[in-house]
Amino acid sequence: MKAAVLREYNAPLEIEEIQIDKPGPYEVLTRTAASGICHSDLHVIEGGIPMPTPCVLGHEPAGIVEAVGSEVTDFKPGDHVIGCLNAWCGKCNYCLTGRPHLCMPPEMLARLDGSSRLTKDGGPIMQFALSSFAEQMLTHERSLVKIRDDMPLDRASLIGCGVTTGIGAALRTAKVEPGAVCAVIGCGGVGLSTLQGCRIAGASRIIAVDTMDWKLELARELGATDVINASNGDPVAQIQELTGGGVDYAFECIGLKPTIQQAVGMAAKGGAAVLVGVLAVTETVEFSAADITLQEKRILGSFMGSNAFRRDMPQYVDYYLDGRLRLDEMISKRIPLEEINPAFDAMKAGEVARSVIVFD
Ligand SMILES: NC(=O)c1ccc[n+]([C@@H]2O[C@H](COP(=O)([O-])OP(=O)(O)OC[C@H]3O[C@@H](n4cnc5c(N)ncnc54)[C@H](O)[C@@H]3O)[C@@H](O)[C@H]2O)c1
Numbered sequence: 335m336k337a338a339v340l341r342e343y344n345a346p347l348e349i350e351e352i353q354i355d356k357p358g359p360y361e362v363l364t365r366t367a368a369s370g371i372c373h374s375d376l377h378v379i380e381g382g383i384p385m386p387t388p389c390v391l392g393h394e395p396a397g398i399v400e401a402v403g404s405e406v407t408d409f410k411p412g413d414h415v416i417g418c419l420n421a422w423c424g425k426c427n428y429c430l431t432g433r434p435h436l437c438m439p440p441e442m443l444a445r446l447d448g449s450s451r452l453t454k455d456g457g458p459i460m461q462f463a464l465s466s467f468a469e470q471m472l473t474h475e476r477s478l479v480k481i482r483d484d485m486p487l488d489r490a491s492l493i494g495c496g497v498t499t500g501i502g503a504a505l506r507t508a509k510v511e512p513g514a515v516c517a518v519i520g521c522g523g524v525g526l527s528t529l530q531g532c533r534i535a536g537a538s539r540i541i542a543v544d545t546m547d548w549k550l551e552l553a554r555e556l557g558a559t560d561v562i563n564a565s566n567g568d569p570v571a572q573i574q575e576l577t578g579g580g581v582d583y584a585f586e587c588i589g590l591k592p593t594i595q596q597a598v599g600m601a602a603k604g605g606a607a608v609l610v611g612v613l614a615v616t617e618t619v620e621f622s623a624a625d626i627t628l629q630e631k632r633i634l635g636s637f638m639g640s641n642a643f644r645r646d647m648p649q650y651v652d653y654y655l656d657g658r659l660r661l662d663e664m665i666s667k668r669i670p671l672e673e674i675n676p677a678f679d680a681m682k683a684g685e686v687a688r689s690v691i692v693f694d
């Protein structure tokens with residue numbers, strides 16, 4: 335099958351013919367219908383999230399099941415599915431306390447017997463959990479959820495990471511209350527989903543911050559009540575003035591040191607900075623600890639929207655089909671796999687909300 339392979343950091347992905355194994359007892363082979371391109375894939379390419387190479391990236395997919403392993407009972411060929419990074423074991427402390435997104439069992443990334451699901455000429459190719467930049471995916475069954483057949487698969491793919499991350503940051507991590515005042519810094523696929531999560535939660539005010547006017551217009555269309563172009567002066571001062579003292583929740587959806595500091599600065603007394611963007615693992619951020627203590631601010635990390643994805647993703651599909659969640663506007667480009675490298679360039683240039691690879 336055709337796949338985009340990361341062989342070297344900071345180099346274009348190579349479109350190659352590679353081999354994919356048959357499903358093991360608990361594995362599912364899925365024909366990839368569509369895969370969104372998330373900034374976290376770019377972080378891996380740039381070395382900010384280290385992964386062994388050669389590796390097939392891609393973790394925002396939807397597809398159709400082709401074959402299942404001998405012990406799989408949750409899926410059958412023909413099922414429409416979304417894939418998620420957060421496979422879970424069902425018996426660890428995280429799973430048993432309702433936080434399966436923190437489980438991450440090792441068999442999700444690789445088989446325990448050391449054999450490789452993906453190979454080229456007999457040599458192993460690593461998986462980034464799902465490896466959806468490829469015509470087919472071979473995953474543990476607990477990396478997938480079945481969805482309604484009437485959900486278009488290109489839009490379903492967005493739910494695999496960006497949408498679940500963003501809506502979940504608002505609904506599950508922060509638990510935004512009706513009437514809350516929110517700021518969302520960064521209006522890419524993750525930020526636009528976060529602001530929709532705030533809207534669905536009933537926030538009274540949603541202030542979108544970005545450096546691109548066209549993204550701010552899109553943010554307004556999707557539910558922002560106010561917008562701030564961060565290129566026109568300090569966004570923290572502008573938020574403080576707009577709100578008279580800061581917001582209840584400031585979501586950082588970029589992954590930059592200055593904007594993480596801005597999120598802490600935008601939070602009102604008793605408010606929270608919710609860190610959704612991923613900073614390179616080698617970097618650190620400083621804030622005033624006294625401000626955190628004396629103003630009782632909270633800093634919340636939000637990983638993959640604190641999801642329980644087998645419950646959340648079908649619900650987000652319903653939200654799309656009943657009109658509460660808007661996904662059509664979030665797809666800026668549909669591209670073939672061969673155009674993946676220019677799609678990363680478009681992401682870096684801020685030209686797209688989301689590019690989605692669509693397979694034939
Ligand atoms: N926490 C998680 O589980 C999780 C899951 C998925 C993605 N992420 C992370 O979320 C972040 C966003 O992902 P994405 O795919 O939406 O990225 P993206 O590149 O599509 O969006 C980033 C947005 O930030 C804007 N921006 C850049 N610099 C800015 C600045 N100084 N001030 C204001 N806006 C600025 C850009 O114009 C763009 O709209 C990434 O760091 C990604 O790795 C985290």
Ligand SMILES: [Zn+2]
Nearest residue numbers: 372374495496
């Ligand atoms: Zn992602």
Ligand SMILES: [Zn+2]
Nearest residue numbers: 423426429437
């Ligand atoms: Zn577990």
